[in-house]
Amino acid sequence: MEEIKKIAKELLAENKVQLIVGFEKGSANKVRPAFFTKPEEIDQLIYNEYCIHNIALYLKKDICQKANNLAIIANPNVVRSILQLASENQIAEEKIKIIGISFEGKCVGLLDFKAAEEFSKTQPKGIKPEDKALIEKIQAMPLEERFNYWVEAFSPCIKCYACRASCPMCYCGKCNVETNNPQWIPVAPHKYGNLEWHMMRAMHLAGRCINCGECNRSCPVNIPLNILSYMLSDFILDEFDSEAGMNAVFTPALSVYTSVDKENFIK
Amino acid sequence: MARIGVFICHCGENISATVDCPKVSEVAAKFPGVVYSIDYKYMCSDPGQSMVVNAIKEHKLTGVVVSACSPRMHEPTFRRACAEAGLNPYLCEMANIREHCSWVHEKGDKTDQKAIDVVRMMVEKVKRNNALMSIKVPVTKTALVIGGGVAGIQAALDIANAGHKVIMVERDPSIGGHMSQLSETFPTLDCSQCILTPRMVEVAQNPNIKLYTYAEVESVEGFVGNFTVKIRKKAKSVDETVCNGCGLCTTKCPNKKIPNEFELGMGKRPAIYVPFPQAVPNIPVIDKINCTYYKTGKCKICEKVCQAKAIRFDQEDEIIEVAVGAIAICTGFDVKKTDFFPEYGYGKYKDIIDGLQFERMASASGPTSGEMRRPSDGQTPKKIVFVACAGSRDPAKGIEYCSKICCMYTAKHAMLYKHKVHDGTAYVFYMDIRAAGKNYDEFTRRGIEEDGAKYIRGRVSKIYERDGKLIVVGADTLMNAETVEIEADMVVLATAGVANPGAEELAQKLHVSYDQHKFFSEAHPKLKPVETNTAGIYLAGACQAPKDIPESVAAASGVAGKISCLFANNELTREPLIAFVDRTAPPEYSSCTGCFLCQPVCPYNAIEREDVKDRNGNLIKQLAYINPGLCQGCGTCVAVCKSKSIDIDGYTNSQMYYEVDALLNS
Numbered sequence: 001m002e003e004i005k006k007i008a009k010e011l012l013a014e015n016k017v018q019l020i021v022g023f024e025k026g027s028a029n030k031v032r033p034a035f036f037t038k039p040e041e042i043d044q045l046i047y048n049e050y051c052i053h054n055i056a057l058y059l060k061k062d063i064c065q066k067a068n069n070l071a072i073i074a075n076p077n078v079v080r081s082i083l084q085l086a087s088e089n090q091i092a093e094e095k096i097k098i099i100g101i102s103f104e105g106k107c108v109g110l111l112d113f114k115a116a117e118e119f120s121k122t123q124p125k126g127i128k129p130e131d132k133a134l135i136e137k138i139q140a141m142p143l144e145e146r147f148n149y150w151v152e153a154f155s156p157c158i159k160c161y162a163c164r165a166s167c168p169m170c171y172c173g174k175c176n177v178e179t180n181n182p183q184w185i186p187v188a189p190h191k192y193g194n195l196e197w198h199m200m201r202a203m204h205l206a207g208r209c210i211n212c213g214e215c216n217r218s219c220p221v222n223i224p225l226n227i228l229s230y231m232l233s234d235f236i237l238d239e240f241d242s243e244a245g246m247n248a249v250f251t252p253a254l255s256v257y258t259s260v261d262k263e264n265f266i267k
Numbered sequence: 268m269a270r271i272g273v274f275i276c277h278c279g280e281n282i283s284a285t286v287d288c289p290k291v292s293e294v295a296a297k298f299p300g301v302v303y304s305i306d307y308k309y310m311c312s313d314p315g316q317s318m319v320v321n322a323i324k325e326h327k328l329t330g331v332v333v334s335a336c337s338p339r340m341h342e343p344t345f346r347r348a349c350a351e352a353g354l355n356p357y358l359c360e361m362a363n364i365r366e367h368c369s370w371v372h373e374k375g376d377k378t379d380q381k382a383i384d385v386v387r388m389m390v391e392k393v394k395r396n397n398a399l400m401s402i403k404v405p406v407t408k409t410a411l412v413i414g415g416g417v418a419g420i421q422a423a424l425d426i427a428n429a430g431h432k433v434i435m436v437e438r439d440p441s442i443g444g445h446m447s448q449l450s451e452t453f454p455t456l457d458c459s460q461c462i463l464t465p466r467m468v469e470v471a472q473n474p475n476i477k478l479y480t481y482a483e484v485e486s487v488e489g490f491v492g493n494f495t496v497k498i499r500k501k502a503k504s505v506d507e508t509v510c511n512g513c514g515l516c517t518t519k520c521p522n523k524k525i526p527n528e529f530e531l532g533m534g535k536r537p538a539i540y541v542p543f544p545q546a547v548p549n550i551p552v553i554d555k556i557n558c559t560y561y562k563t564g565k566c567k568i569c570e571k572v573c574q575a576k577a578i579r580f581d582q583e584d585e586i587i588e589v590a591v592g593a594i595a596i597c598t599g600f601d602v603k604k605t606d607f608f609p610e611y612g613y614g615k616y617k618d619i620i621d622g623l624q625f626e627r628m629a630s631a632s633g634p635t636s637g638e639m640r641r642p643s644d645g646q647t648p649k650k651i652v653f654v655a656c657a658g659s660r661d662p663a664k665g666i667e668y669c670s671k672i673c674c675m676y677t678a679k680h681a682m683l684y685k686h687k688v689h690d691g692t693a694y695v696f697y698m699d700i701r702a703a704g705k706n707y708d709e710f711t712r713r714g715i716e717e718d719g720a721k722y723i724r725g726r727v728s729k730i731y732e733r734d735g736k737l738i739v740v741g742a743d744t745l746m747n748a749e750t751v752e753i754e755a756d757m758v759v760l761a762t763a764g765v766a767n768p769g770a771e772e773l774a775q776k777l778h779v780s781y782d783q784h785k786f787f788s789e790a791h792p793k794l795k796p797v798e799t800n801t802a803g804i805y806l807a808g809a810c811q812a813p814k815d816i817p818e819s820v821a822a823a824s825g826v827a828g829k830i831s832c833l834f835a836n837n838e839l840t841r842e843p844l845i846a847f848v849d850r851t852a853p854p855e856y857s858s859c860t861g862c863f864l865c866q867p868v869c870p871y872n873a874i875e876r877e878d879v880k881d882r883n884g885n886l887i888k889q890l891a892y893i894n895p896g897l898c899q900g901c902g903t904c905v906a907v908c909k910s911k912s913i914d915i916d917g918y919t920n921s922q923m924y925y926e927v928d929a930l931l932n933s
Binding site for chain 1: 858861864865866867889907910920921924925928
């Protein structure tokens with residue numbers, strides 16, 4: 001904690017960055033994302049077990065876009081998001097300094113992209129143990145039942161788009177669902193409109209989702225969206241040997257063909 | 268306000284026998300926006316086209332739907348008619364009620380309804396069509412021929428003789444390909460080298476042809492009329508401009524025990540070598556892997572004996588860039604080696620050879636000077652067995668196709684053998700004799716009737732060695748499938764013709780498609796047999812499928828004809844049905860997020876990164892930019908774009924949506 005503050009303070013004091021993205025104390029026991037521009041503000045910076053939000057989300061927001069350079073307090077989910085964003089040409093290495101923190105809360109200091117890739121690989125991957133049971137249950141279902149399961153799971157969706165708003169990979173300025181001429185995806189929250197929206201979003205995240213689980217956390221009706229994207233990630237790792245958020249090199253699984261692709265799914 | 272004209276064609280009886288055309292016309296007349304609707308027996312005929320032209324003028328049509336055959340057939344016809352009447356040709360659409368309706372359904376109400384639906388969809392689409400202008404692109408009148416076998420030679424000479432420049436790239440040190448390895452050729456038994464080598468020399472001497480041997484295509488960019496090709500000239504370690512081809516170095520090289528590739532391992536060659544005496548160019552190369560100097564740093568005997576001072580040990584691969592307008596792929600084929608066959612000993616028996624090795628054995632310039640001597644002990648084989656379809660037509664071996672040339676060359680081999688070994692016996696195991704072609708059947712009959720080759724219809728299950736003899740076990744299916752056992756001195760396997768190693772890699776560099784056997788795919792099996800799906804890239808010879816010499820030459824001349832047609836124009840006109848990235852006002856500039864997931868999916872390398880900069884030159888945003896010269900309008904980028912920032916003229920999102928909408932709301 002003190003180490004994080006020390007690094008952050010130095011970065012601002014020595015004018016190495018204009019902005020630091022981290023957390024500060026919120027109401028009650030909560031924490032909230034915060035943006036620091038002066039060394040003296042760093043006293044407000046905190047990092048504890050509640051700081052689980054994927055604040056890489058803000059990198060594509062105006063406040064970060066306008067800064068010439070910035071630093072971010074980055075747990076492994078944030079690091080992976082940054083690497084994935086970098087691979088998609090959304091953030092340049094020279095613009096960002098990563099203050100790496102492991103899942104246990106240990107500060108690993110400043111990471112360049114190469115170190116971030118190493119760090120990302122050594123940190124635990126995948127999904128929480130409590131979600132595994134649900135995945136196994138879904139995987140055991142025959143395809144039709146699985147389809148019906150998801151239709152039902154999406155049915156309480158109220159199309160608040162919190163999943164999209166909390167997702168660092170949903171950075172499109174104009175989302176598909178807001179394209180209204182023509183309106184391919186219906187806006188109204190009915191059963192099949194919901195299915196279309198979530199299917200589209202899952203497909204757009206396939207091979208790009210870093211499994212931070214933010215979509216699930218932000219969902220007011222508790223749709224297990226993280227499981228959908230986790231199953232897709234798993235599938236893509238299996239079929240294309242590709243894992244989002246593991247390196248900053250541009251290798252989009254669904255856009256690139258290599259002669260070693262297994263392609264089992266079309267045989 | 269849209270004023271659409273609908274023209275329903277009977278196509279003689281092709282459509283009207285199944286679809287009630289007057290009824291379709293009647294219903295279509297009531298569609299919103301349709302002001303004119305008519306049916307006619309042959310819409311593509313002169314009076315039919317006049318009906319379209321007159322209706323456009325009389326009824327001031329803003330869009331035309333011709334409901335007839337596939338757009339592949341007559342879209343250009345009707346678009347021309349529209350242009351003649353002063354309507355932008357891209358405001359004309361075809362509703363396919365022949366291939367998609369009358370040909371595939373029975374007569375009835377449902378079929379009529381489908382025809383009506385198809386017309387309704389196209390009416391809704393054409394309402395949203397935009398007037399488009401065709402694109403003009405310049406043409407570089409130089410052709411690249413990849414591969415210097417007989418197909419490449421023919422294509423290069425024909426194009427050069429039409430007055431165009433040709434660049435030929437050959438992977439090996441000499442041109443000539445497999446044909447230069449053959450002894451005699453069917454069905455005339457004329458000597459292969461005698462007919463080929465003069466053509467090889469012609470290539471070297473033609474002022475319009477620039478020949479790069481020992482070179483490979485490194486990368487290809489660009490599009491029809493305007494390709495940029497990088498060629499890797501592999502280091503020969505010999506200065507071509509100085510070497511006079513005296514060959515002294517090849518005789519003095521101390522390392523003469525290297526298996527000769529040209530002789531398929533049956534002969535030996537030195538480390539500095541020309542593949543065969545008639546090679547073009549007659550310039551040696553140093554095989555760096557086997558050269559004593561490159562291995563140990565000592566030797567340099569070739570340098571000492573070379574009077575022209577042409578040896579360059581420090582030569583490095585050179586990459587040159589050339590601009591060409593068209594590309595002919597003539598990279599040929601390969602044959603399966605004997606080690607492919609477990610039942611025939613995995614290649615461990617020296618006296619089981621493949622067809623190409625037999626060609627070298629029968630060739631006057633081959634390792635045995637044309638004498639029949641088997642590899643193991645140099646004895647003349649008195650009993651020889653030829654096995655046709657070794658691997659070919661065998662799904663269990665993964666080669667279900669017929670290699671096509673083997674029936675003929677096996678007959679030739681049996682004849683050549685009998686001409687050289689008068690008291691010998693030649694057996695041929697075959698599945699069917701496929702000898703379709705001018706004078707081909709006569710040729711195989713001659714082998715059987717005059718030269719006495721013993722043809723046995725059946726397959727060989729096993730070959731093994733016993734007391735210095737090869738025991739060939741097969742079945743004679745014309746004799747109640749009785750087992751036949753032949754004690755042979757030598758066996759020749761007519762192994763399957765397969766794609767060249769590296770074919771897949773080349774196809775990927777050129778962005779042309781290939782089949783599951785790695786043979787390159789033509790654009791249409793009947794009507795576009797020498798074109799690929801990539802405009803400006805053509806195919807000739809056995810790189811497409813196993814082919815014999817006459818077929819390869821015919822295809823090569825076909826390619827030359829196609830390329831000459833292309834080069835007859837100074838500019839190419841291209842369909843403007845291409846993709847584009849949307850642009851909006853600042854500060855967004857475009858809904859494109861610059862993620863470039865579209866870039867790797869483009870089969871034509873048409874997507875570039877465009878920098879949006881402010882007045883001071885600072886980068887504001889990077890966007891995808893689609894080069895209109897390269898884009899072929901396939902739409903793959905449209906499908907992968909997450910933010911729907913890419914649209915495609917002629918098939919816009921809104922056109923597609925309202926087509927689907929028209930169908931669902933019918």
